[in-house]
Amino acid sequence: MIESRRSFLRALPAVTIGAAIAPLPGKADTKGEGGQRWAMVVDVQKCIGCQACTVSCIMENAVPENSFRTVVSTYEVKEENRCGTYMLPRLCNHCANPPCIPVCPVGATFQRKDGVVVVDGDRCVGCAYCVQACPYDARFINHETGKADKCTFCAHRVDEGLLPACVETCVGGARIFGDLNDPESMVHQLLTENKVKVLKPEQGTQPHVFYLGLDTRFAGHVEGEATLWQPSKHGK
Secondary structure, eight states, X not given: OOOOSOGGGGXXXXXXXXXXXXXXXXXXXXXXXXXXXXXXXXXXXXXXXXXXXXXXXXXXHTOOTTOOSEEEEEEEEEETTEEEEEEEEEEOOOOSSOTTTTTOTTSOEEEOTTSOEEEOTTTOOOOOHHHHHOTTOOEEEOTTTOSEEEOOXXXXXXXXXXXXXXXXXXXXXXXXXXXXXXXXXXXXXXXXXXOEEOSOGGGOOOOSEEEESOOGGGSSOOSSOOBOOOOOGGGO
């Protein structure tokens, strides 16, 4: 069982009611060797937009310049006479019903028994059908390999009993990763004890990245443009 080391997250506050609420999934149809169904909970109220997750993902997975497997989009929000910022961590949602799989003409995109959606680089022809099919803009064509690329929940780390790099380096403890099928896991407990939301629930993809404290205005299409942090060239 993989658990976050941040035990204080068990005392998370209740989230605002009123958006599309994601029901607690039942036992996942896809199960790993030990019956796991990996999932992530993101507490947007704890995200400070430091981009440590983005940087660690780039380093861990050798993501090429100007491409991202995960990122925190920062939005300017105006309400009456007040102005503030809103942080929205985004990544592949490792859906139970992933639209990226059936459109792949060569079967390069597939779902593991533990629910993690991955790309077989040896099969991928770089047609980008899966990139277009993803409703979360979570895929891209790697300009160094010419293959489809995306978050894999750091499957190579998970298989060795480690946390995904973005979870390991999150300074605010905003990302919690674990086995949804394990009643003792923090992910299972958070979904049981809180009303969580998912992005674009109307798509019917059954995402397995869940959000605590997600503003309903950001659950679907966001009007306006995100201010996306990017690494500067040559240290400038």
